[in-house]
Amino acid sequence: MSGSSDKAAPKISVRRLGKSFGRNRVLEGLDIDCPVGESLVVIGGSGVGKSVLVKCILGLMRPDEGSIRIDGVETVGLRRKAREELLQKCGVLFQGSALFDSLPVWENVAFGLIQGRGMGREAAKEIVLAKLGAVGLGPEVGELRPAELSGGMRKRVALARAIAADPEIIFFDEPTTGLDPIMADVINDLILKCVRELGATAVSITHDMVSARKIGDRIAMLHKGRIVWHGPAAEIDRSGNQFVDQFINGRAEGPIHMEIRAL
DSSP: OOOOOTTSSOOOOEEEEEEEETTTTEEEEEEEOOOTEEEOOOOEOTTTHHHHHHHHHHTTOOOOOEEEEEETTEOOOOOOOHHHHTTEEEEETTTTTOTTSSSSSHHHHHIIIIIITOOHHHHHHHHHHHHHHHOOGGGGGSSSOOGOOOOHHHHHHHHHHHHHTOOEEEESSTTTOOOOHHHHHHHHHHHHHHHHHOOOOEEESOOOHHHHHHHHHEEEETTTTTEEEEEEEEGGGGGOOHHHHHHHTSSSSSSSSOOOOOO
16 A cells, blocks of 8 residues: 655544543543555554544544544544534444345445435445455345355455445454454455555554554554554564564563453
C-alpha cells in the first residue's frame, strides 16, 4: 500500500483518548495517527481495548475524553446526520463476520447500499456481484444463506460487504480469527488486494502476528490503554520494546502479566 507525505494531514488522528467502564480504565490518554492510504494494524492481548478504540473511532462508543479527527474534522460529539455522513466513508469487516442469517448473501452485501444510501435493488445487486467476484466468489453464492457458507466464505462475504460502497477507510476487526492458516492467508491476500485497488486507508485490530505483518504498513501495540510502540511493520522484530518482544514471541515471561485465577 502506498505511503503518504510526512507533510500530509493524517486520515485519522486520535489524541488523549480516554474510556472507562466503571472502575475499569480501558483507554488512557491514547495517541495514534493513521496516514492517508496506509494500513495501520493495532496489536495487543485480549481485553486491552483494541475493539473499544475502533468503536470510538466509528462513533459506536463515545469516549470519556480526547479527540478523534477524520480528514481534519473533529468527530467526537457529532450530531446524528453528520455522523451518518461520516460513516459513509467507512467500511467494516466485523469479527465473526456479523452476517444477517435471514437474508441471502447478496442482500447482506447490498445492505449498506440499499438501506444506507437508498440505492435500487437491481443497481445494488450489480455492484454486489462485482464485489463478490473481487473476493473470489461466483454469482451463485449470492443466492445462498449465510448458514450454507464455510467460515472462509463467510469472511469473504463480509469483506465484499465492507468494500461494497468503495469506502475511503476500512476497519478490520480480527479478520482471520477462527480460520485455518491457509484460509487466513487467503483472507490476508484479499484484504491487501481490495485495499490497494480502492486506495483506501485501513485500520485493523488483531493478535495474529502473521496477519499483522502481512497486511500492515505500520504496527502499533496497545497495552494498558496506551500505545507502547508504533513503527513500520518491517521493524517490529527489532523494536527494542520489551512489551512488543514478549507479545510477538508469545512468551509467558515478561512485563505483560496475564491474570490466571485458580480453580
